[in-house]
Amino acid sequence: MRPLKHVVFDMDGLLLDTERLYTQVYTELLAQWGKLFTMKFKLRLMGLSAAESAVLTVKEYELPVEPAEFQRMAMEKQLEAFKECSLMPGVERLLKHLASCHVPMAVATSSRKDTYTIKTASHPELFKLFTVVVNGDDPAVKRAKPFPDIFLTAAERLGVNPATCLALEDSPNGVRSALAAGMSVIWIPDAAHDFSVDHDDLLDHPEIQRLASLEDFRPEHWGLPSF
Structure with a gap:
């Protein structure tokens, strides 16, 4: 593994326990039309923007609403659910450690700026540790994940x-x-x-290390300061 000097984090499902909230919201919404929200379909949504998720959901489930209306309905439920997002295991320890070692950090999240603000409101001191935050509705992010735009923007703003x-x-x-x-x-x-x-194709990729939790992360494996 080559030594690395900077760290870029996703947010939903990695730093904050929001994925279960997304599942709850989509399950409740689709149930209104007698549809079942499956985990297989959820995988297709993960990392997409809110607008792209709405378009894909309306098409997949043949819903009798426009994507913009579905997005509005989902956002209304999400904003209430996101008021108290808990941290994922290992997050606080890792962020404080990297910050204390002066490792530049960025967030690259598909969440819009307004929902990012709501989601992170319970953890202001931790999220102040990030040098850069790039949101999914940032003008520089022309294409959502899996395209590289958001990570390239994060690196550019870190200056690396x-x-x-x-x-x-x-x-x-x-x-x-x-x-x-x-x-x-x-x-x-x-x-x-x-x-x-x-x-x-991702399971044995040489540039990917799979872990069960951030609690298992060993920074020194990547040339970063050890705990």
């Missing part, structure tokens, strides 16, 4: 070469985005999902 960055992700779309940007990747997938079916 993407090849010197380690990206941490939980979704296949996010992993592909970071790889396309030229970064090495820590992949912490949701244990409830079977990724071997549609994402087997």
